[in-house]
Amino acid sequence: MDIDQLRTFDRVVRDGSFTKAAARLNVTQATVSMRIRALEAYIGAQLFIRGRQVQLTDQGLGFLPYCRRMLGVLQEARETLRRAERGRIAVGSLSTMIMPMVSKALLRFQRRHKEIDVIIREGRHNQIATMLHERDVELAVICWPNLDPLLTNVEPLLIIREDAPLVASPALSEKLGLTPSFNDILDKAPRYLHLNWWQVAPTAATSLAQSPLIQVELPTNPGRSLIEAGEGIGFFVRSAIADSLADGRLVEIRPTDLEPLHRDIALVVRKRKALEEGHLLEFANEIATEGRLLGRILKDNLTTE
Known part of the structure; x- marks a missing residue:
């Protein structure tokens, strides 16, 4: 039994899913499964009922408080050493x-x-x-x-609080005009880029995500490059695109019927x-x-x- 197995067990319990736990821990789902199997083998008991929803067995429920106690003691020890x-x-x-x-x-x-x-x-x-x-x-x-x-x-x-303007390339912005409506954007923009600025997306961003536009989810830098090339629109926090706005590679779009967004x-x-x-x-x-x-x-x- 090792610390990674204990952390993985605790993470699966919190998330109720091997897949979500893997994402949280930045490992593969196969690694999560391997760690749980190894922990079960060491303890000599099945900890989870596998299925569409992962549930603790009675043995898993009994082991959980001891697992968290061990993790807590280890965290306290690490914090004490770091203070030293x-x-x-x-x-x-x-x-x-x-x-x-x-x-x-x-x-x-x-x-x-x-x-x-x-x-x-x-x-x-x-x-x-x-x-x-x-x-x-x-x-x-x-x-x-x-x-x-x-x-x-x-x-x-x-x-x-940082504003998050909707931006496009100069060429696409010119096609949209100075005061485009939401429908104008839907008619003329080739695609909408999802960028995960928010824990819960604002209504305006959600509305675009539910539109008929082709949608792409990308990290910030590839997303900015795609929009600079005229291949879409997206909301960016201002600090992420300040240089592109300053030198004219990107232009703010101000839809007449969408409230300004912020993060x-x-x-x-x-x-x-x-x-x-x-x-x-x-x-x-x-x-x-x-x-x-x-x-x-x-x-x-x-x-x-």
């Missing part, structure tokens, strides 16, 4: 916020503190939430409000007590300095620090 380490900071961030919020902050911080190791981990919101839950990072940039059931307690230090993000810490470590607070303030340039500040708990 000097000169190490671990930060998680949404992939799209590394450049606009974290990179310049990191450069300034490390120029002053060359002796400190700074670990930056990136991912989607649920991946960063898992990192916070498992104490792999102390500080993080995540979507807000946090709806991840795994992460029930975090302290927001800074909450920012809220937050700089969070698992527990505010962690900021008593001076270097973590200093780095948080550096990230916040960049964050304040991105959009409207909804909450700022670092200004008096």
Whole structure:
């Protein structure tokens, strides 16, 4: 029995699915199945009833609290050891916020503190939430409000609202005209790109996703390239396309019958007590300095620090 097997068992219980657990853990479904089989072999009991919905057996229900107790003790031990380490900071961030919020902050911080190791981990919101839950990072940039059931307690230090314009290439924008309606866009745009900016998509984005347009789901950079080539439209948070808007490769589309969209993000810490470590607070303030340039500040708990 090892830590990966215990974490996988706990993750399957939380998600009720081997497939979802695999996605959360960033492993294949086959790996999840292998770990569970190995754990069952070690314990000598079947833990799950496999089917369309995965359910715990009576033995699995009995084992669950002990599993979580072991994981909790290991997490506490890791956190204690990390506190004992000097000169190490671990930060998680949404992939799209590394450049606009974290990179310049990191450069300034490390120029002053060359002796400190700074670990930056990136991912989607649920991946960063898992990192916070498992104490792999102390500080993080995540979507807000946090709806991840795994992460029930975090302290927001800074909450920012960034607008998310609908954009197209100049050529496609010209075809749409200055004041296109939603139907004009449906008639003339070749495809709509899904980009996962939100935990729950706003109504306007959902409406486009339900339209007759051809739809493609892509990461940010390939999606931006496709739209710059005139092959579609999509909502982007402004920081992800600022350069393309500035040099004219992309143009904002303002539909007359769609409300402007935005995305809220937050700089969070698992527990505010962690900021008593001076270097973590200093780095948080550096990230916040960049964050304040991105959009409207909804909450700022670092200004008096």
